[in-house]
Amino acid sequence: MIWNEEAECMQQDEREQLQLRRLQKVVKLAYENVPHYKNRLDKVGIHPEDIQSMKDLQKLPFTTKEDLREAYPFGMFAVPRRDIVEVHTSSGTTGKPVVSGYTKGDLDLWAEVMARGLTMFGADEDDIIQNTHGYGLFTGGFGVHYGAQNVGCTVIPISTGQTKRQIEIMEDFGSNVVIFTPSYGLYLAEVAVEEGLDTKSLNLKAIGFGAEMWTEEMRQEIQRRFHAPAYNIYGLTEIMGPGVALECPEQDGLHVMEDHFYPEIIDPETQENLPEGERGEMVLTTLTREGMPIIRFRTKDLTTLRRVECSCGRTLIKMDRITGRTDDMLKVRGVAVFPSQVEKALLKIDGIEPHYQIIVTRPQHLDQMEVKVEASPELFSDEVKELIGTKKKIENYIHNEIGLRVDVTLVEPKTLPRSEGKAVRVIDKRKFDDS
Amino acid sequence: MKIKQLSIFLENRKGRMKKALDVLEKGGVSIRALSIADTSDFGILRLIVPEPENTKKLLEDNNFIVKIGEVIAVRMEDEPGSLGKILGILDEDDINLSYLYAFVEEKENRAIVLLHPEQIDEGIEALLAGGAEVISADDIYSL
Numbered sequence: 001m002i003w004n005e006e007a008e009c010m011q012q013d014e015r016e017q018l019q020l021r022r023l024q025k026v027v028k029l030a031y032e033n034v035p036h037y038k039n040r041l042d043k044v045g046i047h048p049e050d051i052q053s054m055k056d057l058q059k060l061p062f063t064t065k066e067d068l069r070e071a072y073p074f075g076m077f078a079v080p081r082r083d084i085v086e087v088h089t090s091s092g093t094t095g096k097p098v099v100s101g102y103t104k105g106d107l108d109l110w111a112e113v114m115a116r117g118l119t120m121f122g123a124d125e126d127d128i129i130q131n132t133h134g135y136g137l138f139t140g141g142f143g144v145h146y147g148a149q150n151v152g153c154t155v156i157p158i159s160t161g162q163t164k165r166q167i168e169i170m171e172d173f174g175s176n177v178v179i180f181t182p183s184y185g186l187y188l189a190e191v192a193v194e195e196g197l198d199t200k201s202l203n204l205k206a207i208g209f210g211a212e213m214w215t216e217e218m219r220q221e222i223q224r225r226f227h228a229p230a231y232n233i234y235g236l237t238e239i240m241g242p243g244v245a246l247e248c249p250e251q252d253g254l255h256v257m258e259d260h261f262y263p264e265i266i267d268p269e270t271q272e273n274l275p276e277g278e279r280g281e282m283v284l285t286t287l288t289r290e291g292m293p294i295i296r297f298r299t300k301d302l303t304t305l306r307r308v309e310c311s312c313g314r315t316l317i318k319m320d321r322i323t324g325r326t327d328d329m330l331k332v333r334g335v336a337v338f339p340s341q342v343e344k345a346l347l348k349i350d351g352i353e354p355h356y357q358i359i360v361t362r363p364q365h366l367d368q369m370e371v372k373v374e375a376s377p378e379l380f381s382d383e384v385k386e387l388i389g390t391k392k393k394i395e396n397y398i399h400n401e402i403g404l405r406v407d408v409t410l411v412e413p414k415t416l417p418r419s420e421g422k423a424v425r426v427i428d429k430r431k432f433d434d435s
Numbered sequence: 436m437k438i439k440q441l442s443i444f445l446e447n448r449k450g451r452m453k454k455a456l457d458v459l460e461k462g463g464v465s466i467r468a469l470s471i472a473d474t475s476d477f478g479i480l481r482l483i484v485p486e487p488e489n490t491k492k493l494l495e496d497n498n499f500i501v502k503i504g505e506v507i508a509v510r511m512e513d514e515p516g517s518l519g520k521i522l523g524i525l526d527e528d529d530i531n532l533s534y535l536y537a538f539v540e541e542k543e544n545r546a547i548v549l550l551h552p553e554q555i556d557e558g559i560e561a562l563l564a565g566g567a568e569v570i571s572a573d574d575i576y577s578l
Contacts, residue, residue: 375444375477380500382442382479382551383533384472391476409476412446414498 003119003151004112007259008314012307015315016054018259022287024051027060030293033078036071037295057262057285058273062296068098068238076292077101084291089137090237091336100139100237103291107146110240113257114147117246120255120312121206121231123177125152130175132184134160139241144179144208144233147243153177160184163191171197176205179233181334182214182222186365189225204228210235210242214321215430218365219251232321238297239284245319250311253318260288263319264296265305268326279304281326282319300326328426332360333367337402339425342371345401349394351378355416362430368407371398375410436559437505438549438572439487444500445471445478455480455499462493467575468549470536481536483549485576506549507558508575510568513539513546521548524565530558540578547575 002008010018028048030037040061041047050056074081076099085104089097102110123129129148133140135157148155156175158166166188169175180188185207192199204226210233222230234254235242244261245254256263261284265274268281282299286292302324307317330337339358346352357372371394379390387410394408445451452471459466459482468483483506484490491501511517518537525532530552537548547570552558562569 375500377500377502380442380444380502382440382481382502382504384474384479387477387479388474410444410446412444412451412498413500415446 001119001122001124002313003116008116008255008316010259010315012315015259019262019287020051020054022259023054023057023262023285024048026285026287026289026293027051027295029078029290030295034076034293036067036076037293054262057264057296060296062271062283062298063294064298065098065238065300068294069096072096073099074101076294078293079103079291086142087137088139088142088237088241091138097137098238100241101291106240106289106291109260109288110143110243111146111150113240113243113246113260114143115150116147116257117231117233117243118144118147118151118153118177118208120246120248120314121177121208121229122249123148123151123153123206127151127153127177127205128156128173128175129153129177129179130156130158130166130170130173132158132160132166132178132180132188133242139235139237140210143235143241143243148177163188164195167192167195167197170202174203176203177208178204178226179208182209182218183333183362183366185209185222185230186218186225189222190364199225200227202226206231208233208246221365234319234322236284236299236301238299239286239294240289244284248310248312248314253306253320255310255314255316256305256319258317260286262287263305263317265303266298268298268300268302276305276307279320300329302326330358330360330426330428332369332404335402335404337369337404341401342398345397346373346394348397351376352394353413356425357416357427358425359427360430367430369404370407370409372409372411372416374413374416376413379410436507436569436571437555438483438508438575440504440506440549440551441482441484441487441491441494442502442504443480443482443494445480447473447475447477452478452480455494458494458497458499459484459490462490464490464493467578468536468538468547470534470549472534483575504551505555506551507555507562508570508572509548509550509562510540510570510574511546511548513544517546518548521550521562521567524561524567525550525552525558527565528557528561530554530561547578 031048083103084101086102088100131144135141207228207230219230231247232254233242234245245256247254264283265280266283274280282301282303284297286294301322303322304320328339353374353376355374359370361368381387391408398406464484470481472479494501509521533551535550539546
C-alpha cells in the first residue's frame with residue numbers, strides 16, 4: 001500500500017517543478033516574515049525572486065542550530081503567534097532549546113508524512129499501534145500519534161517507561177504495530193521474556209524505531225526477538241519531528257519526503273554541495289511548512305543520498321541511516337549528550353582536574369556511559385567511604401547536567417590524555433558502521 | 436605516640452601496585468608495614484615507612500596521590516586473644532575503629548597492630564589507660 005501514490009511515485013522532473021514552486025514560495029514567506037532570513041539574504045544580496053531553479057537554493061545561506069537558538073523562543077515564526085496551534089522543543093541540553101511552532105496546516109503536513117511512513121511499514125486502519133515514544137515537548141510521541149490517527153489506526157499513547165505495563169497492554173490489547181527506540185525495544189524484549197511472554201504470540205506486523213543511532217545487527221536482533229520487521233524513522237525537531245524520512249519494506253535506506261523536506265548533502269568542512277552517492281552532512285529545507293520555514297538547516301547528521309529505483313514503487317530519494325555526526329554530540333539511550341556538559345558538571349566540583357574521558361558502551365544492547373575523572377590530592381581521602389561518597393557526588397552532578405545516570409571512575413593523575421590539539425574525550429565503543 | 440602513615444590512591448588496574456612499589460624500591464625505601472583497602476574501582480595503599488615526608492615527595496614526583504595520616508601502634512603478645520583485648524579497650528570507651536592491620540614481630544614472638552580510630556587522641560588515651568603497650572614511631576622504624 002502507498003498512502004499518497006501521486007506524491008510518492010511522482011516522476012522526478014514533475015516533482016522538481018513542484019519543489020521549485022514550493023521553494024520559491026517558502027523563501028518569499030521566510031524573507032517577508034522572519035527578520036533573521038531577511039537580514040541573511042540581504043547580506044549576501046539575494047532576493048527571493050533570484051530563485052529560478054533548485055540549484056539556486058545553493059546560493060542561500062545555511063541556518064544553524066545556533067541561529068534557531070538565538071531566535072528563542074518565537075523569533076523564527078513566519079506567522080502571527082495566534083496562528084501557531086502547537087509547539088515542541090529540542091531537549092535543550094546545551095542551552096536554550098530550539099522551539100518549533102506548528103500551524104494547523106503544519107500539523108496536517110506532519111500527519112501526512114507520518115501516515116506515508118506508517119503505511120510503508122504496512123500499518124492500516126485495522127491495526128493497533130502502541131506508541132512508546134514520549135509525549136510532551138519532545139516531537140517523537142505526537143508525530144507518530146498524528147500519523148497513526150491519520151491512517152486510522154487505534155493509537156495507544158502509552159509513552160515511554162512502565163515496561164511491565166507495556167508488555168501487559170501489548171498482550172491484552174493485541175497491539176500489532178509498536179514504535180520504540182532500538183535500545184528501549186531490546187529492553188522491552190528482555191522484560192517480555194522475564195514476564196513469560198512469547199513475543200511470537202503477539203503477531204506483530206511491524207516495528208518502527210528511531211531517535212538514536214543503531215546498527216544493522218541491532219535491527220536483526222530486534223526482528224528476531226519480536227518476530228516482526230523493524231523500520232527506521234528519521235526526523236528532527238528543528239525541521240518537524242519524526243517523518244522527514246522513513247523506511248519502506250525493502251529495508252535499504254529511508255525515503256525522504258522530498259516534496260516537503262528538500263535534502264542536500266554538503267562537505268561539512270568546505271560547505272560545498274556533494275554529488276549524489278557521496279557521504280556528507282545532510283542539509284534540509286522545509287518546502288511547505290508555514291509556521292516556521294527552515295532554509296538549509298545544517299543537521300550535523302552524516303549520511304548519503306541515493307536516487308535509485310526502489311522495488312516498493314516510490315520515486316522519493318533515499319538516504320542511508322545516520323552513521324555519524326559532524327560534531328561531538330552523543331546519543332546515549334536516546335538522550336543527546338555533549339562532552340562539554342560533562343565538563344561543565346565537573347567544573348562545579350572543587351578539587352577536580354578538568355581532565356576526563358567519556359566511554360560509551362552497549363553491553364546487552366543497552367547504552368552505558370562511564371566517565372573517567374582524575375583524582376587529585378583534594379579529592380583523595382584515606383577513607384574508602386569518603387572516596388565512594390566523592391564518586392557518588394560527581395555522578396550526581398553529571399546526572400543533574402545531562403539527565404542520565406553515569407558511572408564515574410576515579411583514575412590516577414596524569415593518566416588521561418591531555419587536550420593538546422584534539423583530546424580524545426570520547427571513546428564510543430558502540431559500532432554504528434557496518435563496514 | 437602517633438605513627439605517620441602514607442595513604443596512596445591506586446586505580447584498580449593491573450600493575451598499579453607494582454608501579455608504586457617500584458618507585459619505593461628505586462628510592463631505597465624499606466616498608467615497615469603495609470595494607471591495602473580495595474573496592475571494585477580503586478584501592479588505597481597504606482604504608483608505614485621510616486621517612487614518611489621524603490617518601491611522600493618521592494611518590495608525588497612520580498604522579499601518585501599521597502596523604503599523610505596518623506595511626507596508633509600497639510605491641511602485644513603473639514598469642515590467641517591479644518588483639519581482642521586491645522579492641523575491647525576501645526570498645527568500652529566507645530571509640531570507633533575505621534580500620535586496622537597487624538603484623539608479627541619475628542624476633543620477639545610479639546605482634547604489632549596498627550589502629551586507625553575515628554578519634555585518634557581519645558584512642559591513645561583509652562589504650563594507655565587500659566594498659567596497652569602503645570609504641571612510638573622510632574620503635575616501629577627500628578624493627
